[in-house]
Amino acid sequence: MRRLVIVGASLGGLRAAQSARTAGHDGGIVMVGRESHLPYTRPPLSKELLKGTQEIEDSALAVGELDVEWRLGVPATALDRERRRVHLADGTDVPYDRLIIATGCRARPWTGPGATLAGVHTLRDLEDAVALREALRSSGRLLIVGAGFIGCEVAASARELGLDVTLVDIAAHPLLPFGPELGERWAAMHRDHGVDLRLGVGIAALVGRDGRVSRAELTDGTTIEADAVLLALGSVLNTDWLAGSGLELNPGVVCDATLTTVADPDILAAGDVAAVPLALAAGAPTRVEHWTTAAEHGQLAGRNALLDPADRSAHTTPPYFWSDQYDAKIQALGCPALAERIELLEQTPEGDRWVAACVAGERMLGIVGVNAARRLPWYRRQLTSPPPLAQVRDELAADPKRLGAPAEASA
Amino acid sequence: MKVHVDMNLCQSHGECVAVAPDIFQLGDDDLLVWQEDVPDDRRADMQEAANACPMMAIRLED
Incomplete structure (x- = not known):
């Protein structure tokens, strides 16, 4: 494989380039980015950066000595799989041998009256x-x-x-x-x-x-x-440029577990755009818009892109994300959005730290916790596939480190 | 090699714990505890842990 092209120069794209180099790729790497910035991390944009406790420079992701050709501030406009080229907004095109799609999402627009007002x-x-x-x-x-x-x-x-x-x-x-x-x-x-x-x-x-x-x-x-x-x-997906490419785009760029697109073994996807079979979703192609998923996907896609399809490995890590609001650190594992009900599993007597199970049928698909970071590794081990809730409760009852039994029967 | 974690940045996400539970753990107070001196044959693990940290709090030193 000579030339790896990565479209999307944010976290997923950067991790893909880094892992391709670490895995020994000595051909070219071209990184195409819609934004004019080198890769940066987005979570502080709604928190530390707004509050002024973190500066803009601190958002940069470490790029180091990474040997890539940057094409920043130039969105991709089309993919021609037959000629193996990515067309860019400046009229140029970039040939590829293997391609990683990591174009992420943009904010969902609102077009009602007054949408274009200043402020x-x-x-x-x-x-x-x-x-x-x-x-x-x-x-x-x-x-x-x-x-x-x-x-x-x-x-x-x-x-x-x-x-x-x-x-x-x-x-x-x-x-x-x-x-x-x-x-x-x-x-x-x-x-x-x-x-x-x-x-x-x-x-x-x-x-x-x-x-x-x-x-x-x-x-x-x-x-x-x-x-x-x-x-x-x-958010909405940045997949407009893939229209007409023949790639399957619903509910995202549809991939197998190795992040290889189902339509084309030379094209992989990573991060928000990638719809990947997820054990916790009964194997359905599922998009996950989390920081850690973009990082993990990128890392795996960069490595897998160098290999023959049969030698590529699968992504198996359960989704993880967090949200900081006031003094609450909210953390979630798995697929809370797919749950049918929520059951509180453990809680401190003060009620300020707790973990709840996200349940469908009799199985746990995920958890939500507040200020319970130390409990997450335990649940992470449980969630490689959806465990029966009864089994989780039994094991939890025997765990001396649990926060405490919830006072009420449900959340 | 040495593993440094900037505890001003660490927010106890536990991604490093998931990568290398023998090196990184979360204590009862939710704060990270970790082994600073790590054998060189664990370099790939430690790099993965550093890459997995959403806060970019982990730095490796030879």
Whole structure:
């Protein structure tokens, strides 16, 4: 294999290039990036960077002496598998022998009235975070639309900065992927910290004064005054450039467990865009938009891309992610979003540290914990495939290190 | 080799624990404890642990 092309110059792409070099690839590597930056880490963008406890430079991922040709600030526009070329926005194209797709997601746009007013933000890239940070420094009232992870983290950051925060979501609970049972806990956490949380209501229009947003009209007829608005409505895949390539793109770039696309053994995918069979999802091709998954996928894809398909190894690590809000470190393993119900498994007597199981049928598909970091390695071992909940409970009862039995029968 | 962890950065994600549970552990207070002197034949493991750290808190030294 002579030339490895990696489209996507964020965490997954960088780890792919590094691991290809570590595994001995001495041919060319071309890294194509939509953004003009060298790779950086995104988790601080909604937290430390906004609060000013971390500087922009500290977000850079260590690149070291990595021998690659960078093509930054030039998005890929098309993939021609027949001629084995990636077309770029500047009209050039890049030939490949093997290709890794790691183009990630972008913020889901909102196109309602007032969407283009000054003071209306989304948060995905470094520029977004810098602009939002400036807005938080000069604003008194922030409206956040969408109480998912980004919306909730920014709400916490903005409250810590002393802003008045209104958080709106059309859903009945914040952090919906964790299910309704835990919704009251998250809602209470934000209300206890002074957030004006409005659930079950959407945004109808943003209204401005002199081209700047000044208030929002909600679907229930109420009005929220705001100096800045964050639209945190989730993400959409950066796979438009793959249309017509013949790759299967639903629910993402469909791969086998070795991250090899099902359509083409010379093309692999990593990170947010990769739909990979997941044991915890009964083998269904599943996309996982977590930092650690992008890192793990990248590392494996870089190594696998050098090998014949039969020699490639599978990705088996259960998904892990976290969210820091106020003094709560929320951590999750597995696939909470696929659960049918939540059952509290362990909790300190004070109730400030706990772990809950995300359950479908009689099997545990994942866990959610708050301030229970030391318990996670135990659950990680349980979750390589979905274990019966009864077995988890039995083993937990015998574990002297558990936090304590929950006081009530359920969450 | 030496393994350094910047405890100002570490947020107890436990990714390093998953890679090398004999070298890294989380204590009862959720804080990381780790073995600083690691045999050179564990270099690949330690690099993987450093790469897996979401906070980029792990640094290796020869």
